[in-house]
Amino acid sequence: MQAPEIPTLNIIGAGHLGRTLACLWHRRGVFAIGGICNRSVESSAAAREFIGAGTAAESLDTMPPAGLWLIAVPDDQIVSTAQKLASYLPSDRQTLVFHCSGALPASALASCTHATLASAHPVHSFADPQRSLEDLPGATVALEGDIDGMQRLESAFRALDCPCIPLSPEQKVLYHTGSVMACNYLTVLLDLSLQTFAAAGIDGATAKQLLAPIVLQTANNNFALGPERALTGPLVRGDVETVTRQLQTLEKLAQINPGTAALAETYRTLGKAALPLAKRAGLSDTARRQMSDLLTANPDDKVS
Numbered sequence: 001m002q003a004p005e006i007p008t009l010n011i012i013g014a015g016h017l018g019r020t021l022a023c024l025w026h027r028r029g030v031f032a033i034g035g036i037c038n039r040s041v042e043s044s045a046a047a048r049e050f051i052g053a054g055t056a057a058e059s060l061d062t063m064p065p066a067g068l069w070l071i072a073v074p075d076d077q078i079v080s081t082a083q084k085l086a087s088y089l090p091s092d093r094q095t096l097v098f099h100c101s102g103a104l105p106a107s108a109l110a111s112c113t114h115a116t117l118a119s120a121h122p123v124h125s126f127a128d129p130q131r132s133l134e135d136l137p138g139a140t141v142a143l144e145g146d147i148d149g150m151q152r153l154e155s156a157f158r159a160l161d162c163p164c165i166p167l168s169p170e171q172k173v174l175y176h177t178g179s180v181m182a183c184n185y186l187t188v189l190l191d192l193s194l195q196t197f198a199a200a201g202i203d204g205a206t207a208k209q210l211l212a213p214i215v216l217q218t219a220n221n222n223f224a225l226g227p228e229r230a231l232t233g234p235l236v237r238g239d240v241e242t243v244t245r246q247l248q249t250l251e252k253l254a255q256i257n258p259g260t261a262a263l264a265e266t267y268r269t270l271g272k273a274a275l276p277l278a279k280r281a282g283l284s285d286t287a288r289r290q291m292s293d294l295l296t297a298n299p300d301d302k303v304s
């Protein structure tokens with residue numbers, strides 16, 4: 001008996017995400033990689049090198065026929081890329097066109113009227129494609145769009161050991177915002193933390209050595225114990241004087257070096273956001289009011 005033919009996947013935008021998925025699908029024999037089209041042919045060739053299969057295309061009109069098209073360009077260019085792709089698709093409704101944006105629904109591809117449309121958002125940070133080849137398995141993928149497209153993508157992602165969940169188009173923006181809060185803003189917080197260590201004269205390597213175990217432990221505690229039990233530190237202990245000293249020091253720092261103003265602003269904003277959580281974790285009403293007054297006070301009144 002003849003083996004079933006492997007479907008061909010074309011990729012428009014083989015950047016961090018596109019090249020990683022294509023490489024994994026190629027290695028697992030899920031899809032044959034067809035054309036790869038980035039903005040420059042040099043970039044397409046580099047992506048082809050990474051994936052280990054496919055053909056670098058100069059433009060859409062030189063792409064081979066394919067049963068699936070992944071549009072993995074930046075979100076703001078998905079609609080216009082789908083508009084360009086539409087005229088190259090056959091009218092038999094057999095082609096699946098999908099994107100991987102967390103925030104946009106599959107209907108962003110609506111100009112591809114003759115295709116099945118879907119979106120598939122892996123909850124994973126593709127910061128380094130080489131690392132993602134190892135780390136992606138286990139990440140969940142949120143699927144949305146036409147049922148047939150979702151089913152085809154579910155089996156493609158399951159072949160990469162990625163479980164899938166369905167989402168409605170209405171859920172997508174808030175779903176993605178939740179992931180941005182935890183993942184992207186954690187990175188921003190770590191950067192601000194490193195800036196604070198630097199202001200204390202502690203070099204980056206030492207600061208990272210200090211932070212790595214406690215940040216990983218904090219993340220693990222959050223998932224194992226929940227945020228109420230994971231929250232430790234001066235705010236939830238009601239140590240008003242410690243919080244006062246930290247805030248005053250950050251505000252003095254901002255006066256000396258305005259480039260560090262985000263440190264005091266973020267400390268205040270997140271401190272205020274932490275108060276309802278701290279209350280649930282047992283902070284007394286009196287301490288909570290004192291913290292609230294402190295965190296909302298005019299900074300100019302506080303610096304001595």
Ligand SMILES: NC(=O)c1ccc[n+]([C@@H]2O[C@H](COP(=O)([O-])OP(=O)(O)OC[C@H]3O[C@@H](n4cnc5c(N)ncnc54)[C@H](OP(=O)(O)O)[C@@H]3O)[C@@H](O)[C@H]2O)c1
Binds near residue numbers: 014099122
């Ligand atoms: N990165 C993540 O962690 C992550 C996670 C989940 C979902 N996503 C989603 O994945 C998608 C891609 O993100 P990414 O981070 O992989 O982006 P990226 O690394 O910036 O890659 C984008 C790629 O698109 C190409 N491109 C841009 N405009 C194009 C155009 N008009 N025609 C053809 N190719 C074009 C770029 O080509 P050049 O190389 O020639 O510039 C680049 O290769 C987005 O929808 C994003 O929301 C990303």
